[in-house]
Amino acid sequence: MSTPILKQGHYLIASLQPEQSDTDLLQLQDILVEQVGRFRSRGLILDVTLLDVMDSFATRTLRNIAQAVSLRGAETVIVGIRPEIAFAMVQLGLDARLSGVRTALDLEEALAILNRRCQEGMCRD
């Protein structure tokens, strides 16, 4: 099951699908890190709105993606963590695993954050 990845201007937007297996997530990781380089993307938005659960593996993989992409010069924002998932993550201590990764309410807000970072000269031209 592949993840749709949209290229919007200088950003990549990946919408994670609810049926994704761990293998799919690892594939996504490779693809995203490669595409950030190929398209010279300034930012990556990981949209988890469709996810019903965020387990330990998914959380770690998302953080790994953010960190790898950051080494390639792009910033990651995770969007669409639903209230019940946010609580579950906090109770399982998974939110700590996301430390250092920006989160935002939705796509609009993530784009605003990335645009602002670029205006401040924090991302590549």
Added chain:
Amino acid sequence: MSTPILKQGHYLIASLQPEQSDTDLLQLQDILVEQVGRFRSRGLILDVTLLDVMDSFATRTLRNIAQAVSLRGAETVIVGIRPEIAFAMVQLGLDARLSGVRTALDLEEALAILNRRCQEGMCRD
């Protein structure tokens, strides 16, 4: 016993009531995380001025709220911890449980902190 929640500009202000039960606190948690999304709030101020005690459960719940709200892109500031409560919390080791959550003296200071964070571009437009 419901908690009054004020919407002031981009911020939500919740004033915890002294008679609140643990169930009330859990309800408040759900409501706040939902409202931060609905109103696209940039910040959440938890006012504990009226509380006579801050026990282990209340402390943990406040921290959970702050962390869950942060996953949804808003920052939390706790205000109004009274001197005797601050000492009790330190003696019981409860202050460690609030680690990572901003605290401020009063509402005015909390608003100043949140406004400054927004000017620095750390929060949504």
